[in-house]
Amino acid sequence: MEEHLTVGRLAELAGVTVRTLHHYDEIGLVLPSARTAAGYRAYSAGDVERLREVLAYRRLGFGLREIADLVDDPATDAVAHLRRLRSLLLEQHDRAAAMVTAIDRELEARAMGIRTTPEEQLKVFGAQLYDVIGSAYPATRRTEPRIAAKIWDALGDARTVLNVGAGTGSYEPPDRDVTAVEPSAVMRAQRPAGAAPCVAAAAESLPFEDQSFDAAMAVSTVHHWPDPVAGLREMRRVARRVVVFTYDASGTGWRQRFWLTRDYLPEFADLLVGWPSLADLTRAIGGHAEPLLVPWDCADGFFEAYWRRPEAYLDEQVRRAVSVWTRVGPEAEQRAVDRLGDDLSSGRWAERNRDIVALDAAELGLRLLVA
Numbered sequence: 001m002e003e004h005l006t007v008g009r010l011a012e013l014a015g016v017t018v019r020t021l022h023h024y025d026e027i028g029l030v031l032p033s034a035r036t037a038a039g040y041r042a043y044s045a046g047d048v049e050r051l052r053e054v055l056a057y058r059r060l061g062f063g064l065r066e067i068a069d070l071v072d073d074p075a076t077d078a079v080a081h082l083r084r085l086r087s088l089l090l091e092q093h094d095r096a097a098a099m100v101t102a103i104d105r106e107l108e109a110r111a112m113g114i115r116t117t118p119e120e121q122l123k124v125f126g127a128q129l130y131d132v133i134g135s136a137y138p139a140t141r142r143t144e145p146r147i148a149a150k151i152w153d154a155l156g157d158a159r160t161v162l163n164v165g166a167g168t169g170s171y172e173p174p175d176r177d178v179t180a181v182e183p184s185a186v187m188r189a190q191r192p193a194g195a196a197p198c199v200a201a202a203a204e205s206l207p208f209e210d211q212s213f214d215a216a217m218a219v220s221t222v223h224h225w226p227d228p229v230a231g232l233r234e235m236r237r238v239a240r241r242v243v244v245f246t247y248d249a250s251g252t253g254w255r256q257r258f259w260l261t262r263d264y265l266p267e268f269a270d271l272l273v274g275w276p277s278l279a280d281l282t283r284a285i286g287g288h289a290e291p292l293l294v295p296w297d298c299a300d301g302f303f304e305a306y307w308r309r310p311e312a313y314l315d316e317q318v319r320r321a322v323s324v325w326t327r328v329g330p331e332a333e334q335r336a337v338d339r340l341g342d343d344l345s346s347g348r349w350a351e352r353n354r355d356i357v358a359l360d361a362a363e364l365g366l367r368l369l370v371a
């Protein structure tokens with residue numbers, strides 16, 4: 001038992017209470033791998049390593065459920081966790097430094113009798129959505145090969161490619177020289193080892209000279225940008241060719257297109273308020289739009305992906321990897337899920353959607369913009 005620590009000693013070393021360690025044991029987050037002869041918890045070096053990861057993610061503000069997903073991920077070893085934690089901590093450090101600067105500026109302004117605007121006061125505290133929800137992303141979000149083939153085809157003979165809003169890099173072509181841009185530290189930290197280099201920046205202000213790349217691409221991201229038209233113009237500025245995978249929210253056609261928003265989640269409409277039309281988006285890059293059908297067995301779990309597999313929407317893990325569910329709020333989400341569950345059990349969903357179950361691919365408003 002020499003190499004094991006008792007629960008009391010471990011609590012003391014880690015600066016947490018014994019009760020916390022008992023709780024982590026009860027919920028399966030940090031289980032002591034042995035017991036003493038008297039039946040007390042005994043923690044091995046491996047258990048201590050896991051506790052260190054748990055406490056570090058906790059300090060960064062992750063919830064216990066998210067932490068469980070992170071530390072249980074078989075693809076992430078101790079070194080990868082340390083690297084990820086390091087980059088998250090540096091990001092937090094940079095954010096704290098930016099806040100100190102903003103506070104100093106406001107103190108100076110106040111001393112001179114100048115009042116800052118509400119926008120100026122809040123700007124520095126605005127959390128990135130993907131820093132909050134991003135850790136749930138890799139569970140179901142991955143490259144859909146049929147969509148990837150269309151995107152890569154549209155990139156033509158481009159050798160150098162900028163991937164804007166790159167996330168974990170799902171659609172980065174393996175055979176070109178890719179540079180990624182991603183503002184969320186959580187998403188950047190989840191890029192696989194060996195992924196293209198990634199710059200912390202936002203689409204609206206790309207830190208590159210004019211025409212630096214043969215092509216720029218953006219996948220499932222434009223709807224997150226505070227100013228999509230400005231971001232698309234930036235892509236146009238830095239690249240000779242632009243390829244964008246996005247959503248057509250023009251008019252009211254989308255209401256009838258997808259049973260999920262039509263019958264269960266009308267709150268989706270609130271997310272489209274102020275969203276530029278497809279014509280505005282294509283104009284920003286000077287290109288055209290092509291429809292992209294969603295295969296019935298789409299591998300990338302985006303919002304529309306499970307149109308022929310409705311039970312998937314009852315799965316919390318599927319929903320957590322799609323921002324729509326967080327953005328409509330927990331009440332709308334719960335109501336939609338409850339009603340869908342009822343309709344699936346009663347056969348009402350099948351009755352209403354009889355016409356789609358025989359389709360292999362569906363037109364749900366997804367578009368490839370090419371310029």
Ligand SMILES: C[S@@+](CC[C@H](N)C(=O)[O-])C[C@H]1O[C@@H](n2cnc3c(N)ncnc32)[C@H](O)[C@@H]1O
Binds near residue numbers: 141164171181183
């Ligand atoms: C749904 S994910 C898509 C990620 C990746 N392109 C993919 O297809 O898996 C949306 C990404 O857009 C990023 N994003 C949000 N605001 C952005 C902005 N202003 N500029 C660039 N990317 C942004 C988010 O941080 C997030 O990683």
